[in-house]
Amino acid sequence: MTTRVLFDVSRLMSRVDRGSPTGVDRVCLAYAEWLSDHPGVEMIPVRGRKDRLVAVDPAWFERKMRTLRARWSGGEADRPETERQRRLFAALLSPTRPAASVIDEPPPPESATPRKAAPWRVWRQYFRSEPTRAPSPVGDLYVSVGHTGLHTPAILQDLEARGIARVILIHDLIPVTHPEFCRPGDGDKHRARVRNVLRHASRVIVNSAYTGDELQAFARTEGLLCPPVHVAHLGLEPDFLQAREPRPAVPFFVHIGTIEARKNLAFLLTLWRRLEERNGDACPRLVLVGRYGWENEAVLDHLQRSPNLQGLVHQAENLPDAALAALMRDARAVLAPSAVEGFDLPAVEASSMRCPLIASDIPVHRELIGHAWLVDPLDGPGWVEAVETLARAPAALGPAYDAPTWNSHFAVVEKALGLTPVSAG
Structure with missing residues (x-):
């Protein structure tokens, strides 16, 4: 049985011209590749537009995903020094x-930075999306791992009303717990984002037990119930x-x-x-x-x-x-x-x-x-x-370390999404 997954690619689309990724960017790309290759999944790329989801051309997104992988990995043969x-x-x-x-x-x-018109390559990503008048994309579940568009409840509420499960990855609560380290306004925006997730997500994935503890503490402070939380340490690139x-x-x-x-x-x-x-x-x-x-x-x-x-x-x-x-x-x-x-x-x-x-x-x-x-x-x-x-001290190796892998991460995610397991270890 194939599961239709609406995967939110809003953040990746905003990174099409970026030369190197942030940690969150790496996670978004890893999920896109995993969902695209999963034999039990039909990945439907979507993005937020005016508080609703619209479809993204799958062939275009597939090409962009492969381009980002080649650019960000940048093996010596592919990217000379x-x-x-x-x-x-x-x-x-x-x-x-x-x-x-x-x-x-x-x-x-x-x-001091003047606002510049977006390059045509960036605008093209928006024109590759279906117009707003198109019907909302249909799927069995929605997956968002980039925090994009969650500061308003409209998208999650619409999915909930249509009976589509919502699985959200929360990377941290730093703008809420430590707003002094973030841009003014980011704390309020992230607080709204996490509230919406608590109210409307079916399940939440977190990257560490610490993030899970912070999420549970925030839910108690806000008087909100917390959806089931799955701890999945992030994997590493080759x-x-x-x-x-x-x-x-x-x-x-x-x-x-x-x-x-x-x-x-x-x-x-x-x-x-x-x-x-x-x-x-x-x-x-x-x-x-x-x-x-x-x-x-x-x-x-x-x-x-x-x-x-x-x-x-x-x-x-x-x-x-x-x-x-x-x-x-x-x-x-x-x-x-x-x-x-x-x-x-x-x-x-x-x-x-x-x-x-x-x-x-x-x-x-x-x-x-x-x-x-x-x-x-x-x-x-x-x-x-x-x-x-x-x-x-002389240069030397550090201690042996059992590193988390994307296989172990996605084994947890498969359970959260209710997919037939194909990952190991």
């Missing part, structure tokens, strides 16, 4: 301290599943993630200034890999204006998976100093590749990467000690 990547690796591995840091140009402040002995080199450290307030990077760069004051040109190098996000001014001030960090701290974005994995394997350690996370995919990826890992002592890290060197996110001396200890 760029000049910027060569400069970054050369700066990290140089036997002497470079005179200047390798830093990607940050975007202008939002208030490039992050293979361990390799690190090559002896000048010690450098890596942080992966959007450059935003909750990642605690201003604190990390303050520590790096202290490391430079203690060690001079022998201070280990650091590279921040990620796009510029919200409230990054303090990080930019450090990167652009601190003479102590020049030649030591670098930043890059849009690295394909193959290049990012190589960078992580050769690092003395991966750093994860976040104040709060719902899952922390880069930390799990680092553990899978047996990269040494220094991480903040927060609930989700204790759940997922308890083997890491865990330090309180505000313990400056503790972080300095951890970094200096690993910088002086």
Whole structure:
């Protein structure tokens, strides 16, 4: 028996021109591929438009999905190393301290960014959707894993009225629990989003027990019943599943993630200034890999204006998976100093590749990467000690780690969706 799944591709459609994915983008693409290939599923791509679902041309979406996979995975044969990547690796591995840091140009402040017409490639995605007057797509269940369109109840209410089951993945409740780390207004929007899910979802998937606990606590606070919750740790892409002995080199450290307030990077760069004051040109190098996000001014001030960090701290974005994995394997350690996370995919990826890992002592890290060197996110001396200890130690593999897989994730999802199991382990 074939199950017709209305899969919400709104977020993926908004990413058709993006060079590298966020963690949520990776999840959306993994679900699209899994549903497309599942023998018991007819995937019907849909997107939200004016508080209702409209169909997306399946053939067009299939091509875009394969294009995104090739672009984001970016194997060495498919995506040659760029000049910027060569400069970054050369700066990290140089036997002497470079005179200047390798830093990607940050975007202008939002208030100074003029509104531009969307490229024709982006507009094309909308014209590929059926017009609003078309009847609502019909399916057996609806799956949404990108948070898009859930801040209003109309779509979920319509599906509920038509007897279509609604399965929603919640990545975190950070805008609700820690609004100070998010754009103004994001907290209220996410609160409305989670309320709608609690009221109208048939089932909820969460990426960690911590996220599930936060969801249950929010439901109690709001006086709402919580639908059945399924905990399914996220899987990893192939490039992050293979361990390799690190090559002896000048010690450098890596942080992966959007450059935003909750990642605690201003604190990390303050520590790096202290490391430079203690060690001079022998201070280990650091590279921040990620796009510029919200409230990054303090990080930019450090990167652009601190003479102590020049030649030591670098930043890059849009690295394909193959290049990012190589960078992580050769690092003395991966750093994860976040104040709060719902899952922390880069930390799990680092553990899978047996990269040494220094991480903040927060609930989700204790759940997922308890083997890491865990330090309180505000313990400056503790972080300095951890970094200096690993910088002086010979390059070595971290402990063996039983990484979550997409197979194990989708085995849980199959049960939540009521599909005939085809995944294992």
